[in-house]
Amino acid sequence: MKVSQNFLMVLGMLMIPSLSAFAQISAEKMDQLRAKRELARSWAPLCADGTQSHGHCPFGDMAIFSGMLCLSGETERCNGVKHAQGPDGRWWRSPELVGNDNEVNTFSRDQAKGALAYLVATKDVAAALSWQGYLEAHDKKMCPTTTDNRCTITSGTGQLFGAVWEYLGLKPARWMKKSLWYSNVYDQFEAKFQPTGFPMHLNALNAWIRLEIERRGGPKADSVDQKVLKILVQREPTNPYFLLLRNGPTEEVANLILEKCPDQKPKDELLDWSWQRDQSHQVWLHASGHDCIYIVNVFEKELSLLSNRN
Numbered sequence: 001m002k003v004s005q006n007f008l009m010v011l012g013m014l015m016i017p018s019l020s021a022f023a024q025i026s027a028e029k030m031d032q033l034r035a036k037r038e039l040a041r042s043w044a045p046l047c048a049d050g051t052q053s054h055g056h057c058p059f060g061d062m063a064i065f066s067g068m069l070c071l072s073g074e075t076e077r078c079n080g081v082k083h084a085q086g087p088d089g090r091w092w093r094s095p096e097l098v099g100n101d102n103e104v105n106t107f108s109r110d111q112a113k114g115a116l117a118y119l120v121a122t123k124d125v126a127a128a129l130s131w132q133g134y135l136e137a138h139d140k141k142m143c144p145t146t147t148d149n150r151c152t153i154t155s156g157t158g159q160l161f162g163a164v165w166e167y168l169g170l171k172p173a174r175w176m177k178k179s180l181w182y183s184n185v186y187d188q189f190e191a192k193f194q195p196t197g198f199p200m201h202l203n204a205l206n207a208w209i210r211l212e213i214e215r216r217g218g219p220k221a222d223s224v225d226q227k228v229l230k231i232l233v234q235r236e237p238t239n240p241y242f243l244l245l246r247n248g249p250t251e252e253v254a255n256l257i258l259e260k261c262p263d264q265k266p267k268d269e270l271l272d273w274s275w276q277r278d279q280s281h282q283v284w285l286h287a288s289g290h291d292c293i294y295i296v297n298v299f300e301k302e303l304s305l306l307s308n309r310n
Helices: 005-015 017-022 027-043 062-072 075-082 109-122 125-137 155-167 180-193 198-215 224-235 240-247 251-260 290-309
Strands: none
Touching: 027 251, 027 290, 062 075, 062 109, 062 198, 062 290, 075 109, 109 125, 109 155, 109 198, 125 155, 155 180, 155 198, 180 198, 180 224, 198 224, 198 240, 224 240, 240 251, 240 290, 251 290
């Protein structure tokens, strides 16, 4: 059966809506986004050792958020993650906490995503092998004492390790092997039914790390990631991070970033990462600034990729 050229043209337009949206991003709009980022860089809090803070030090979520920033291109944040790894290969939440086992929950699967993002950004093979050595000597537990199973490597975390190891040119261990059932079924179920807020943000982060691995020449990202992002956008349609990963650098996303990123440091003592919270809570009023730096970095990178395709 012959298919008309006009039909194919219309079909193509329907399949790539982000390209037309991309064309609407003006140089003036990008200048506004970059100005927001520079303002955030001027006031986003740091600890005395130069590591990321959200108003208190040491910052217990430094590993995840600095890892994200590192992979987004904010190279100053890579060192914080690097120095949060102990000499035995074990990773900690922050460099200031290395070796302090007086506390429980010294790491978690959430923080591990930041360490994995750091490994993708830097290709630090030595750090990866050291971490693997520690994990395999400790029954694959990322930290010894916890109040729950947060330091246990689940199937989903294991397959993210596997993708990173393949990208680094390392042979994934058996516990890093991909589970098709997990990615094709559980990822979507989790995105649809888990509580709003940071669990949904972790779903988006998984998808972004896998996409970055693919773009850098690593294994192809899971096709289910786009289904997961679609679910996240349906549940949180005003979260600019979810929209950016799902729809690309659109005018809508740019306007949401400009609306939600403050021009000066909020007066609150403790700040937050806006994109990991239910947007109805207006958490951007307590933005740390680091969240705004990150999202503008990702927006700019996505825009550049689309520009190079045209």
